[in-house]
Amino acid sequence: MLTKEETHNELFTMGHTGCSGCAQSMSVKLIMEILGKNTIATSATGCLEVFSTRWPESSWKIPWIHSLFENSAAVASGIEAALKYMGKKDEITVIAQGGDGGTADIGLQALSGMFERNHDVLYICYDNGAYMNTGYQRSGLTPLDAYTTTSPSGKQSFGNNRPKKYMPEIAMAHRIPYTAVSSAGYPMDLQKKVKKAMAIKGTKYLQVDVPCVPGWKYEPKYSVKLAQLAVQTGLYPLFEAEYDKIISVKKISKKVPVEEYLKLQGRFKHLFKDEAGRAEIEKIQKIADDNIERFGLM
Numbered sequence: 184m185l186t187k188e189e190t191h192n193e194l195f196t197m198g199h200t201g202c203s204g205c206a207q208s209m210s211v212k213l214i215m216e217i218l219g220k221n222t223i224a225t226s227a228t229g230c231l232e233v234f235s236t237r238w239p240e241s242s243w244k245i246p247w248i249h250s251l252f253e254n255s256a257a258v259a260s261g262i263e264a265a266l267k268y269m270g271k272k273d274e275i276t277v278i279a280q281g282g283d284g285g286t287a288d289i290g291l292q293a294l295s296g297m298f299e300r301n302h303d304v305l306y307i308c309y310d311n312g313a314y315m316n317t318g319y320q321r322s323g324l325t326p327l328d329a330y331t332t333t334s335p336s337g338k339q340s341f342g343n344n345r346p347k348k349y350m351p352e353i354a355m356a357h358r359i360p361y362t363a364v365s366s367a368g369y370p371m372d373l374q375k376k377v378k379k380a381m382a383i384k385g386t387k388y389l390q391v392d393v394p395c396v397p398g399w400k401y402e403p404k405y406s407v408k409l410a411q412l413a414v415q416t417g418l419y420p421l422f423e424a425e426y427d428k429i430i431s432v433k434k435i436s437k438k439v440p441v442e443e444y445l446k447l448q449g450r451f452k453h454l455f456k457d458e459a460g461r462a463e464i465e466k467i468q469k470i471a472d473d474n475i476e477r478f479g480l481m
């Protein structure tokens with residue numbers, strides 16, 4: 184456990200109102216440990232902004248700006264351009280942050296512009312698989328068959344009926360210098376990728392899988408376990424890419440069946456009721472198996 188003094192030295196610190204077991208707040212802490220104090224951050228509207236900056240207090244001990252939901256990347260682009268003009272860019276890291284809704288849906292246009300202009304910014308997408316801050320609505324990154332308030336399961340459907348948008352490949356398609364996927368379940372992998380991103384000039388995209396207790400409906404003690412199971416099943420491949428080429432993947436030592444991951448979460452509990460649900464689980468297993476094949480995870 185950290186002493187009071189050590190806690191005071193942290194750059195993302197106590198007093199925020201993240202849920203108990205929030206994997207997003209855990210990840211931010213780990214990321215800030217690596218980025219250090221010469222960092223300027225933008226944050227789109229969403230859980231992170233709401234739980235860490237309840238005015239007049241803030242958990243951020245770095246310059247931090249709240250952007251609109253849709254333009255975290257555009258605001259960060261402007262900050263980077265201003266720092267360049269002032270001759271200070273080499274001393275300061277600029278990061279832009281957003282949830283999966285802010286990144287892959289509403290902020291995608293601003294993000295694509297930032298990618299295209301190749302600003303020297305690290306964009307971090309905290310992927311909890313839905314619009315959690317406003318009450319668990321479906322996003323483009325919601326996985327197949329997950330219950331959300333706008334893709335409910337019931338007689339008419341098994342929940343979200345569209346596949347998860349493959350956002351890292353959208354980043355790669357822009358030929359940016361570095362794209363990485365990591366997870367709150369693998370802190371060392373996460374910190375290693377942040378360190379690497381900091382050393383690269385130009386745009387970097389980092390997507391982090393961050394389980395969400397109320398949105399995924401599980402007990403807080405399973406946050407890390409779920410993040411690890413997502414990787415070990417093949418449902419959340421961790422990798423790094425330079426431009427459009429994958430340069431490393433986190434291998435799976437022993438493949439875990441997707442049921443192990445699904446059964447711990449209330450958002451998938453409708454899949455365990457009958458034969459029709461079993462067929463859906465087969466579909467999810469196929470997604471995992473295809474990822475294992477496509478990314479060479481085993």
Ligand SMILES: Cc1ncc(C[n+]2csc(CCOP(=O)(O)OP(=O)(O)O)c2C)c(N)n1
Nearest residue numbers: 228229230252282283284285313314315316
């Ligand atoms: C243009 C616009 N549409 C909708 C909203 C309402 N809104 C604020 S936060 C949010 C959800 C954020 O979801 P996400 O980006 O996935 O982040 P999370 O809260 O899950 O971390 C929504 C819909 C808004 N602020 N602006």
